[in-house]
Amino acid sequence: MDAAELISRAGPAVVTVIGFNDKGEQTSQGSGFIVAADGVILTAWHVLVGATRVQVRLSIGAFCEVEGLLGWDEDVDFALLKVDGRGLPTVPVGDSDAVRQGHHVLTLGAPLGLEQTASEGIVSAVREWPQRGTVLQLTAPISPGSSGGPVLNEQGEAVGIVSFLVWQGQNLNFAVPINQVKPKLATRGTLTPLTGVPGATVHGEAAEPPTTEPGPPPEGGEVWNWDAWCECNESLGNTWTQLFLAGPELPKVEEQHLRGARERYEEGLRYFLQVAENLGRSAEARKIVGFCLSKLGRHREAADACKEAIHANPIEASQFGIWPMPHEELRYYQTEVVEPFRRESLSSPRSVEACFILGVAYHWVELYEEAAKTYGQAIRLAPEFAAAHAALGQTYISSNRFERAVDAYQQLIRVLPLSSEAYTRLSVAYTLLGRDPEATEAIDRARQLYRP
DSSP: OOHHHHHHHHGGGEEEEEEEOTTSOEEEEEEEEEEETTTEEEEOGGGTTTOSEEEEEOTTSOEEEOOEEEEEETTTTEEEEEOOOSSOOOOOBOOGGGOOTTOEEEEEEOGGGOOSEEEEEEEEEEEEETTTEEEEEEOSOOOTTOTTOEEEOTTSOEEEEEEEEETTSSSEEEEEEGGGTHHHHHHOOOOBOGGGSTTTSOOOOOOOOOSSSSSOSOTTOOOOOTTHHHHTOTTHHHHHHHHHHHOOOOOOOTTGGGSOHHHHHHHHHHHHHHHHHHHSSOHHHHHHHHHHHHHTTOHHHHHHHHHHHHHHOHHHHTTOOOOOOOHHHHHHHHHHHHHHHHHHHHHOTTOHHHHHHHHHHHHHTTOHHHHHHHHHHHHHHOTTOHHHHHHHHHHHHHTTOHHHHHHHHHHHHHHOTTOHHHHHHHHHHHHHHTOHHHHHHHHHHHHHHOOO
C-alpha cells in the first residue's frame, strides 16, 4: 500500500491521549491507536506519568474517559488503555520480528495536538537496549506528542509503538516492537484504575527547604523518590540515547528497585558524569549531574554543574531549565547560578555572547522577566542572532506568554526563513493559544522545509 492508502485505513483508529492532574490541569498529551473494537488502546507508558485522569480523543472528535489499564510495562514503555466502545476502527497488529533494517515504515500521531500527522521513513537499525530490550530506530521524523502512535509496515500493520526521540540528534527516533506487547494483548489483564497503577502518578517528598539565607539547602538531606527523576526532565531519554549510540556501556539496573533512593541517585551521578565526559559539550548531561547532586543534598556542587552546563553549550541550554524544586531551594540557585554570569556581563556590556549567556542563566532559574529583558538586549546588539530569538520565544513559552512567543518566533523566521525548526516552534506557540489553523499552517511549512 502507498502512504495515502495506509493513512486512509489506519488513520481512523489513531487517537490523541490527554492526561490531567487532580486539579483538572492538562499534564501531558500523546498519541495512541485502537487495537480492539471494544475500546482497547495502545499508547506509550510515559504519556500517562503524572496523570490521575486520562481522556482519549477519537479521530471523529469524540472524547472518551479512560476506565483503566489492562496492562503496562514502565521499562518497555507501553500501556494498554480501556475505554467504553463498540465497533471502533482498529489498526491490525503485525509481526515486529519480521522487521529488518531498511524496511519502509510510516508513523501516525498527533504532534503538538495536530491529529492525523504522518511521517515516512525506514528502519535504520534494530537495537538491543538495556532494560528496554529490542528497540526499532527509525528515520521517520517524529515530533513531541507523537509518542504512543503506531509504526506501520507497508501492509498497514502496526509493528511498533512510537516511544522517544532525540531532539538535538538529527532524527534519532525509537519505537517499541509490537511483539513485546502481544502477550498483554492476548491475555488482557484485570482492569486497573489509574489510581491503582504504581507510578502512574509520581509522588515524592522534597528535601526540607532551607530556613535561612544566603546559605545553601542542608547538605545530605532527604532525597526524592528515584522514580521522579525522569518526570523532572522530559528529554532525559535523549542523553541516554546519545550515550548509547556513542558506544559506552550503560549501567546494570536490573535490581534497581531493590535499592534505596540514595544509592540510586549515587549510581545515576556516577553514570551521568560519564555521560558528560563522553558527550563533551552536552548541557543536558551536566544538568542531570546537577539534578542527582541536588537530590543527594550536595547543592553547591549542583549549582556548579548548572554553571558548567550553561558554559558548555549555551544554545542547547537555552531550550530547557532547572529541575522542579521548592521555592526556597530555588532562591539559592537563583543567586548561586546567576551571579557569576551577571558579573561577566557587566564587565563586557557590549558582548553579545556574555549577554546571551546571562539570559540563559536567568531562564534556567525561572527568572523569566529578567531572561526576556537580557535576550532583548542581546538582540539589540545583534539583530540577526537567531539563537537569541529562539531563546526569547522559549522564555515566553515557559512563562505562559504565548502571544509574545509568537512574535519572537516570527522574528526567528525573519532571520532564518528556511528553518523547519523555526516553523515548528511557531506552531507550538499557536497551538498553546488555541489558534489551530495557524498552527497547522506553520507545521505544514515546517514539513515542507524539513531536510533529514
